[in-house]
Amino acid sequence: MQEVIQKKSGHKSKIYLWLDERYQIGKLEEFAKKKSVPKFRETIWYYFGGIALLLFIVQVISGILLLMYYKGTEDFAYESVQFISTKINFGWLIRSVHSWSANLMILAVVIHMFSVYFLKAYRKPRELTWYSGIVLLLLSLAFGFSGYLLPWNELAFFATKVGTDIVGEVPLIGEYILKLLRGGEDVTGATLSRFFGFHVAIFPGVFVVILAIHLLLIQRQGIAEPEKWRLKKESEKKTIPFFPNFALRELMIWLIVINILAVLAVYFPWELGNKADLFSPAPEGIKPEWYFLGMFQIFKFLPGEVLFLNGEFFGIIIFSIAGLLWILVPFWDKRTKSGMRNRVINYVGIFILIFFITFTILGFILD
Amino acid sequence: MKNIKVVLLIFILYSYTSSFSQSESFNDECINCHSVVGEEAELYKNDVHFSYNISCAACHGGDPKSDDQEISMSKEKGFTGIPVRKERYLACINCHANQDRMNSYGYKKSADQFEKLKSSVHFKPTYNNQGPIADCITCHGIHNIARVTSINSPVYPSKVVSLCGGCHSNASFMKNYNPAMPIDQVAKYKTSIHGIKNSSGDINVAECASCHGSHEIRSVNDPKSSVYPSNIPEVCASCHSDKTKMAQYKIATDQYDSYVESVHGIALLEKGDLSAPSCNDCHGNHGAVPPGVESISKVCGSCHSLNMELFEQSVHKQAFDKENIPECESCHGNHNIKNATDEMLGVGEKSSCVDCHKEGDKGFVIARNMRSLIDSLKQEEEKAKIVLEEANQKGMDVSDAIYALKDIRQILIQTRTILHGFDQNKFNEEIKPGFEITSEAKTEGINAVENYYFRRKGLIVSTLIVTLLVVGLYLKIRKLEKKES
Numbered sequence: 001m002q003e004v005i006q007k008k009s010g011h012k013s014k015i016y017l018w019l020d021e022r023y024q025i026g027k028l029e030e031f032a033k034k035k036s037v038p039k040f041r042e043t044i045w046y047y048f049g050g051i052a053l054l055l056f057i058v059q060v061i062s063g064i065l066l067l068m069y070y071k072g073t074e075d076f077a078y079e080s081v082q083f084i085s086t087k088i089n090f091g092w093l094i095r096s097v098h099s100w101s102a103n104l105m106i107l108a109v110v111i112h113m114f115s116v117y118f119l120k121a122y123r124k125p126r127e128l129t130w131y132s133g134i135v136l137l138l139l140s141l142a143f144g145f146s147g148y149l150l151p152w153n154e155l156a157f158f159a160t161k162v163g164t165d166i167v168g169e170v171p172l173i174g175e176y177i178l179k180l181l182r183g184g185e186d187v188t189g190a191t192l193s194r195f196f197g198f199h200v201a202i203f204p205g206v207f208v209v210i211l212a213i214h215l216l217l218i219q220r221q222g223i224a225e226p227e228k229w230r231l232k233k234e235s236e237k238k239t240i241p242f243f244p245n246f247a248l249r250e251l252m253i254w255l256i257v258i259n260i261l262a263v264l265a266v267y268f269p270w271e272l273g274n275k276a277d278l279f280s281p282a283p284e285g286i287k288p289e290w291y292f293l294g295m296f297q298i299f300k301f302l303p304g305e306v307l308f309l310n311g312e313f314f315g316i317i318i319f320s321i322a323g324l325l326w327i328l329v330p331f332w333d334k335r336t337k338s339g340m341r342n343r344v345i346n347y348v349g350i351f352i353l354i355f356f357i358t359f360t361i362l363g364f365i366l367d
Numbered sequence: 368m369k370n371i372k373v374v375l376l377i378f379i380l381y382s383y384t385s386s387f388s389q390s391e392s393f394n395d396e397c398i399n400c401h402s403v404v405g406e407e408a409e410l411y412k413n414d415v416h417f418s419y420n421i422s423c424a425a426c427h428g429g430d431p432k433s434d435d436q437e438i439s440m441s442k443e444k445g446f447t448g449i450p451v452r453k454e455r456y457l458a459c460i461n462c463h464a465n466q467d468r469m470n471s472y473g474y475k476k477s478a479d480q481f482e483k484l485k486s487s488v489h490f491k492p493t494y495n496n497q498g499p500i501a502d503c504i505t506c507h508g509i510h511n512i513a514r515v516t517s518i519n520s521p522v523y524p525s526k527v528v529s530l531c532g533g534c535h536s537n538a539s540f541m542k543n544y545n546p547a548m549p550i551d552q553v554a555k556y557k558t559s560i561h562g563i564k565n566s567s568g569d570i571n572v573a574e575c576a577s578c579h580g581s582h583e584i585r586s587v588n589d590p591k592s593s594v595y596p597s598n599i600p601e602v603c604a605s606c607h608s609d610k611t612k613m614a615q616y617k618i619a620t621d622q623y624d625s626y627v628e629s630v631h632g633i634a635l636l637e638k639g640d641l642s643a644p645s646c647n648d649c650h651g652n653h654g655a656v657p658p659g660v661e662s663i664s665k666v667c668g669s670c671h672s673l674n675m676e677l678f679e680q681s682v683h684k685q686a687f688d689k690e691n692i693p694e695c696e697s698c699h700g701n702h703n704i705k706n707a708t709d710e711m712l713g714v715g716e717k718s719s720c721v722d723c724h725k726e727g728d729k730g731f732v733i734a735r736n737m738r739s740l741i742d743s744l745k746q747e748e749e750k751a752k753i754v755l756e757e758a759n760q761k762g763m764d765v766s767d768a769i770y771a772l773k774d775i776r777q778i779l780i781q782t783r784t785i786l787h788g789f790d791q792n793k794f795n796e797e798i799k800p801g802f803e804i805t806s807e808a809k810t811e812g813i814n815a816v817e818n819y820y821f822r823r824k825g826l827i828v829s830t831l832i833v834t835l836l837v838v839g840l841y842l843k844i845r846k847l848e849k850k851e852s
Contacts, residue, residue, distance in 0.1 A: 082764070082766070085764050086764045086765075086766075086767060092764070093822075240848075244847065245844065245847060245848065245851075248840055248843060248844050248847070249844060251840060252837050252840040252841060252844065255833050255836050255837045255840070256837055258833055259830050259833045259834065259837075262826055262829055262830060262833075263826065263830065266822050266823065266825075266826040267826075268762075269762050271762075272764065
C-alpha cells in the first residue's frame with residue numbers, strides 16, 4: 001500500500017516538478033490555497049457570475065457546432081436552420097440548447113449585475129470590474145439581438161426592424177447607426193450578413209477580451225467582502241476556501257443549471273416559424289425577446305409627443321440618462337465610498353427592478 | 368262582295384280626307400319651295416315627324432310660315448341650314464331628350480335615349496373628330512325616319528342586322544376603330560338559328576340589338592355591357608327562360624336555372640371567374656347553334672383539352688359514336704354540370720359507369736379498381752396527415768413531409784384526368800407516386816413520434832446521471848466541510 005502511495009506521489013511529483021520548473025505553478029498553487037470566498041447570508045449571489053460563465057461556454061460550444069451547418073445568407077439562412085433542426089443528428093438539441101442558454105445567460109448576467117449592485121461590490125477598489133461587467137452585459141444583449149435575426153424567420157425579421165427603428169431615433173448619430181446596423185435603409189439580406197458577422201466574429205472576440213479582463217481583475221483583487229464587514233476583525237470574518245469548497249459548490253450548481261437547460265431544450269424546443277418575407281405585412285403581436293420587452297413596452301406607452309419632443313426621442317434620452325447614471329454608480333455613490341450606509345442605492349435598485357419587471361409582464365400580457 | 372266594295376270606298380274616302388285636312392292645317396312654306404328644288408322635302412312627307420306636323424324648321428331653323436326666302440331662311444329667324452356632322456344629333460335631342468315635349472306628342476316611354484347613347488361606345492368621337500362615331504341619323508336615317516315598329520325603319524328587327532353590318536362588316540371602316548375586331552359577325556349570324564329565322568321574317572328571334580342593346584351599346588370588355596361574360600347568361604335567359612316566347616319553338620326554358628347552379632355558373636356568377644364558360648362559350652355567339660352529339664367533346668375540350676384528348680383515344684370514343692351517345696354530357700350533364708366527384712367513378716349507386724357496365728364485364732372491373740385505388744390513396748393521405756399532425760403537436764418538425772404530402776392533391780387531379788382514357792395501366796402509373804409519397808410521409812411522421820419519445824427517455828437518463836453527480840458532489844462537499852470544522 002505504501003509503495004502504491006509512493007508511486008502515485010512520485011508520479012505526481014514528477015509532473016508537478018516538470019511543470020513547476022517551467023511555469024512556476026507552485027506560485028499558482030499558493031495563490032489558489034489562499035483564495036477564499038466570504039461566507040455570509042448572501043453568498044448564494046456569488047454563484048451567478050460563474051453560472052453566466054458556464055452558459056457562455058455552452059454558447060461558444062453550441063455556437064461552433066451550429067456554425068458547421070448554418071449559412072448566413074438571405075437565401076439559405078432559414079433553410080439551413082431548418083436542416084439543422086430536422087436532418088442533423090441532435091441538431092434540434094444543439095439549436096434549442098443554444099437558444100435557451102442565450103436567454104439563461106442574459107438572465108444570469110442581469111441577476112449577477114443586480115447582486116453586485118445591491119451588495120455594493122462596485123465600490124472602491126472594484127470600479128473597473130463593475131464597468132467591465134456592464135460592457136459584458138451590453139455585449140450579451142448585443143449577442144441576443146444579433147442572434148435573434150439569424151434564423152431569418154418572420155418574427156425575427158420584424159422584431160429586428162422595430163428594434164433598429166428605435167436605434168434610428170437616437171439624435172444626430174441615429175440614422176448613421178441605423179444604416180450601419182442594417183447595411184442600408186431597410187432590413188435585408190445585407191443586415192443578416194452583417195448581424196452574422198457581428199454575432200460569430202466581432203462580438204465573441206471583444207467579449208473574450210473583456211471577460212478575461214473582468215476575471216483577471218477579480219483574481220487580482222479577490223472577491224468583494226460584504227459592506228458590513230468593514231468594521232470586523234480578520235478573525236471574525238467567516239470564509240470558505242475557493243479550492244476546493246467554493247469550486248465544488250459552483251460545479252454542483254453548474255450541473256443543476258445543465259439539467260435545467262436540458263429539460264427546457266427538450267420540453268420547449270425553440271420554434272422556427274415561417275421564413276421572413278420582405279414584402280409581406282408585419283404579423284400581429286410582434287414582440288422582441290423578453291430582455292428587451294420591458295423597454296419596448298415603455299416605448300409603446302410613450303405618447304407621440306412629450307415636452308415638444310418626439311415620444312421615442314424622449315424615451316431614448318430618458319433611458320440614456322438613466323443608463324448612464326446606473327453605469328456611473330461607483331462615481332456618484334459617495335456615501336458607500338466613504339464607508340457609510342447608502343439606502344438610496346437600494347431604493348433606486350428596487351424601483352428599477354420593479355419598474356422593468358412590471359413593464360416586461362405588461363409586454364407579455366398586452367398586445 | 369258588295370260589302371267589301373263599300374268598306375273599301377269608305378277607307379279611300381277617309382284616307383283622302385284625312386290627308387287633305389293635314390295639309391290644310393300644316394302649311395309649311397319650307398316644303399312648298401323645297402318640293403321643287405330637291406328630293407328631301409318629298410322624302411319628309413313620309414317621315415314620322417311630318418305626321419306630327421313637325422316642320423323642317425324644327426331641325427334647320429328659320430320661319431316656315433313665310434314664303435319669302437329672305438325672311439324664312441334668314442339668320443334673324445334662326446335659320447341654321449344643314450347641321451354639321453359633328454352636332455347634328457343636337458337637332459334630335461332637342462325634342463327626344465325632353466320628356467315633356469315627347470309626352471306632348473303622346474310618347475309614353477322614357478326619353479332617355481340620348482342619356483344612354485352618351486355612355487355608348489358609338490358616341491365616342493370619330494378618328495378624324497367629326498362628331499360621334501354613330502349618332503341618331505346613322506341608324507334611324509334622315510328625312511324619311513320611320514317608327515322603330517315600322518318595317519320601313521332601318522332598326523326594325525329584320526333590318527337591324529344589315530344596318531349594323533353596314534359598319535361592322537366593313538373592314539376598312541372598322542380598322543379605324545378596332546383593327547383586332549372581327550368583321551364576320553353578320554356572316555356568322557346568318558348561319559345561326561337566330562339568323563336563319565330572322566331572315567325568314569321572324570322578328571321574335573334575337574338580332575344584334577337583342578343582345579347588345581340599342582342606344583346603350585358598350586364594349587364587350589365593359590362590365591356594364593349586356594354582353595360582358597358575366598351578363599351573358601341573363602341576356603340569353605331574357606328570351607330562353609320566357610315560356611311564352613319559347614313555346615312556339617318548342618324549346619325548354621330551364622337552361623338558365625340549371626346553369627346558375629352548375630359548377631360553371633357558380634364560378635362565373637358567384638366567384639366572378641371570367642374564364643368560366645357562359646352560354647356563348649359552348650353555343651357560340653353570333654353563329655349560335657346547339658352543339659351536335661359529336662361536337663360536344665370538342666366544345667368541352669376547348670377548355671378541358673387533356674380530358675378530350677384522353678377520351679378520344681379511349682375505347683369509349685368508338686362505342687359512344689356507334690351508339691350515338693353524347694360524349695361528355697352522358698356522364699357530366701349539360702347545363703347543370705356539377706363538380707365531378709369520385710362517386711361518379713366505380714360501381715356505386717351514384718356511379719355513371721354502371722349506367723352502361725354490368726357486373727362481370729371488363730369495364731365494370733376497371734371502374735371498380737380505379738375507384739378503389741383513388742379511395743385508398745385518399746385514405747393513405749389521411750393516415751399520413753394524422754401521424755404528421757401528432758408529430759407536429761409534439762413539437763417535432765415534420766414540415767418537409769407535410770410539404771411533400773401537398774403533392775397528393777396534384778396527383779389526384781392528374782389521376783382523375785387520366786381516367787378519361789379508361790386505361791388501367793396508365794391510371795396505375797399516374798397514381799403510384801401518390802402511394803410512395805404517403806408511405807414516406809407516414810414513415811417520417813412515425814419516426815418523428817418515436818424520436819420524440821427517444822428524446823424524453825434520453826433526457827430522463829441524462830438528467831438522472833447529472834442529478835447523481837449533483838448528489839455525489841453535495842455529499843463530498845458536506846464531508847469536506849464536516850472534516851474542516
